[in-house]
Amino acid sequence: MNIEKLLRPKSMAIIGASEKDGFGGDTCRIILQYKKEQSRVYFVNPKYSMVFDRICYPAIADIEDEVDMAIICTPKKAVNTLLREAAGKGCKGAVVFASGYAETGSEGKADQDELVDLCDKLDIALMGPNCAGFANYIDDVFSFAFLTDYRQRKGNIGLVSQSGQICLAGLDLPNIGFSHIISSGNSAQITVEEYLSFLVDDEDTKVVCAYIEGIKKPELFINALRRAALKRKPVVILKSGRSEKARELAASHTGSLAGSDKALSAIFEKYGVLRVDDVQELFFTAQVFSRLKKMPASFKYASLNVSGGEALITADTALLSGIELAEFGQETKQKLKQLLPFYATASNPLDMTATLAYDPDKLAAALKIIMDDQDVGAVIMGYTINNVITDTTVRCLIEGLEKATCSEHAKPVVWLTFVSHTPDKEQSDHLEVMNIPVLPPSKYGFKILGSLNKFASYRAEERNLDFVNSTARAAGKYAALTEYESMKELADAGIASVKQVVVPDKTTLQKVIAELRFPLVMKIDSPDILHKSDAGAVKLNIGSKEEALVAFDEITGNAGRYKPGARIGSVLVREMIPQGTEVIAGIVTDNQFGAFVMVGLGGVFVELFEDIQLYPVPLSKHEAKKMITSLKAYKLLTGFRGEPSKDVDALSDLIVRVGDYACNHINNLKEMDINPLFIYEEGKGVAPADALIVKEIP
């Protein structure tokens, strides 16, 4: 399928063209209003001979020109016939607005499948159905069915959305510019992942934005994210489906099946995707990356305010949101002092006082001093842009900024408002031209600065960005390995050193015991006994051959009494490891995204605080370490309450090896659980005390 013919057609036909309200009429109106070159746009509708003073053809076949793309504005029942006619005319792309497909249930799903099959057969790249179409501001293509007020919207943000309403929200916002807006609807054939790939590769798109309800092509999706990470192109994603309710609704909205939200979040983390929580955050995050010409080199901000109260509130809200404020150096403070009135404090956040706020030259001088401070990574100008003519402050501030930011060495500047407001258009336009993003109040503003920091500090080279695809295994059958087999896998894979044997009888036990170091642990090795301790079939701290021989009899005896008829062939004998701090590590698999390593601290932390980190395999040591340091209970490993620091380095190495193991067994591994895994003090490593591996039965 050639997505180019869909998104960059040279000629197009609007089938169902009309002057009425609705898909046909609104699509025509938008084209006539926005499209610069209209000569190869053709209206088609057997009901009219003219639409908006243009010739209207009875059928697509009647157009004398070649037609690359058809916009089908009719209800569902006519669609398939029209697609065949379009294919006959040589169309390779089509937009279908009609609803009534997979979003309506099983009958609609069958119709959708038929539609996709038909387009596949006709070699037509299909957008929709149940979509609002697209606008390509770069190549002057409009196939969009929702009306907006008329203004210039060309810019560098590429948006794909499974909701047309969210496209509309972006289009309605002032001072934001798009390269492409794509409302993919049910995304039946060409999917969100393909549009996302297109936007990642598109040179005119500086920021990729997406609203996604469900992923259909995980590999394509991840490949796009990887390319973006390597190109350092920001990808901002609003993904619904965190709540059970949203997952239920997704099925009825676009027929999407939502995968595991936690798995997806982990993937976003790996590829540096900026996940946002709502529509407001989506567009204002995009605006920041769209405007800023350079990223902050460090992540401490200087904040300038026109009032002491706002300076205080900025200090508090920055702290609450985890945004760090720079500490001005002595030189900075001294120089600022010379500009400020005697009573003012040269601190950060800085209360500019009227002295700076009403004097653009002084403000520019102060900004230069602040930007020269090496602790400052970027500047926040904190002020609400009103729509009121009485407020001259904003003009002075903008003029000051203009003088200060014209230098090449100027650090990035963002504007932070205190209340959301009707902003003055002239000033907003001015800031847009100056490439200064305007942020909403703190709960959004600082979250967005957090995303800016995250993107600017992301280093693809620290990550292992490979994606190891697994064969789908939702329907597979699985079985757990025994403890011996599970631990043997760990040893064979070099994940951990494990000294153990399984002995069928005491004679063998006597033979092999010389190769093991006491103390030993012995357990029944039976597929029929899962709760070995309950069965009295576990003996710890065995200090000699004699004790081992006694233990053998006790273990087999107890096991036999515990479960008569159980297969009690043999006993597991393993070198006992010293007690350490309990950690759990392992592998879980997601049906869409394959294997993830997990790590957490043992005990209540996992169960009570859900303090588990999840990460896609394979992973680098840097990534493994970051998983560990991201645990809420991480402090417990760093010399908490006088305990010695723990061997986080060794734990990181183990996690990397666990990840590699998962990659090597990607097609039949279901899960691995090393629990407990003991971590010892620095330099003394980690050791598994028990493990369970679940694999597919061939």
Add this chain to the structure above:
Amino acid sequence: MNIEKLLRPKSMAIIGASEKDGFGGDTCRIILQYKKEQSRVYFVNPKYSMVFDRICYPAIADIEDEVDMAIICTPKKAVNTLLREAAGKGCKGAVVFASGYAETGSEGKADQDELVDLCDKLDIALMGPNCAGFANYIDDVFSFAFLTDYRQRKGNIGLVSQSGQICLAGLDLPNIGFSHIISSGNSAQITVEEYLSFLVDDEDTKVVCAYIEGIKKPELFINALRRAALKRKPVVILKSGRSEKARELAASHTGSLAGSDKALSAIFEKYGVLRVDDVQELFFTAQVFSRLKKMPASFKYASLNVSGGEALITADTALLSGIELAEFGQETKQKLKQLLPFYATASNPLDMTATLAYDPDKLAAALKIIMDDQDVGAVIMGYTINNVITDTTVRCLIEGLEKATCSEHAKPVVWLTFVSHTPDKEQSDHLEVMNIPVLPPSKYGFKILGSLNKFASYRAEERNLDFVNSTARAAGKYAALTEYESMKELADAGIASVKQVVVPDKTTLQKVIAELRFPLVMKIDSPDILHKSDAGAVKLNIGSKEEALVAFDEITGNAGRYKPGARIGSVLVREMIPQGTEVIAGIVTDNQFGAFVMVGLGGVFVELFEDIQLYPVPLSKHEAKKMITSLKAYKLLTGFRGEPSKDVDALSDLIVRVGDYACNHINNLKEMDINPLFIYEEGKGVAPADALIVKEIP
């Protein structure tokens, strides 16, 4: 001081009246523009005979009328003289805009003290200095120096702010109405607490709002909060000083000293104050209480959206923000199904589809069905109000709401936007008239609904709202009681049953031991040995008289060797209590707000997760229980991992008694630390294993 003459003067003089920009000119402009009855407003300035076509008097003494209040617009140096002249004219209230006082450092502080002394002597209630003045929309008084665009702002929100800029932010917002706006500046004489009291008592003020940098009069402050709680009047407070930086800045902004932020938060919790994080949240929270005619009766919301995508996002963002969505009943679903197209789902959030969104009658019918569902407490209409004429949806939605909310039985409705926008004025005005608050996007919107829930569920009768004031004790000298004395205090106060004695020798030990039940714990009782275990001076699990006698010698012997010369007069003997789950409880004191009980789970929870609850004394059992259930680790007490549930009821009783103890010793108690306090399974109570009390030395 009579604050009435300041805030509700019948006549006033603007001293320093002018036509220029600045305090004098702007104050005159505002009065001329806003004030309806201007006959008893007098301009004073020796430089002019006319100002804005009105007579300008050379001095206040020249005014023929009585003057209640003087607005002094001059710089600092003229202020004191003018105040004396005003007093000579009988003024009982004055507003001083001038800056250069306590906010500028120690010299300014001295000037401010002199100013306050003067006003006290002259019996003048003083607003400021370093303030922007006030506007009293109810009584038609304007003494405000910051210009805004002209429009009607009379309403029911009363605001006091230590920052004039924040007053301005409120005044600039559209569709919000005030009873009083007070910029109290340095609040040197009449303080924030007094304005807050005024607003709590003012019948025309429905919602009290405050921006506060520091509390000066804790008792007045708390009394105002209590009256508001008992009247069920919402109090919304933005208090800066959470961050170290903000606390430093506060001193230089309004000369405020910030108290302990955690103590203040606990006080807010007790009195049901709604604490907000920034200016945006302050005003939009106020707007909700200003508009809604009734509170939701339950706290599950129904959400209506015009698109599936927005419905999904609402489900997710509600979950993220802790806002619960109602589960529609079968009847509700069936009735809604009849209104919706066949493919739509009658779920919550509800995608209205075009069928409801474009048909006000159908929408009204759907709203009535939803409001009749008993699980629904209130309704959220989710839609962005644009400024674009093409959007007719918003008109249909408002019309539908109008039809549905005219009934007395209608449940509260709030409007939630998805992006912040220039809202259409006509529609915004319409929603204002309909008393439907318009909320900013989710990060604010749902936080504000959380405040609404908090206010609506607050019950003053469940709380003990007494405030026990303590004598200031920052400069006191303190000493720790011994373990025996501390535990004896607990026993004497009925906080816990403790069976213990201190014995000076073995003869006494033999005598008293018959009255104690084994096992016992014995420890050295010496003011010179703090770390008893390190000294080998603690013996546990003593099972007989013989063991006790041996222990006595060992303890005194070890203690003597550990610290030669230490006073080793006696040994503490106590019935040993069984091991339970470790809790800590106690008392901490704040210099401004007196005593607070604290409770937390022992071990890492307090130190690693800062999982401590703090609450002002005295407190009711309901409040004590709420402290416990608010702990992050509370689940550990409720039958976690197969453990029996713990006796939370007994712990609550103990906390109440600890609170009472603090009240009874308010003037000499510094802190109490019961650590560990063992909590046992339900019905088996709690018991302290150790305690430390610190008291003032008389």
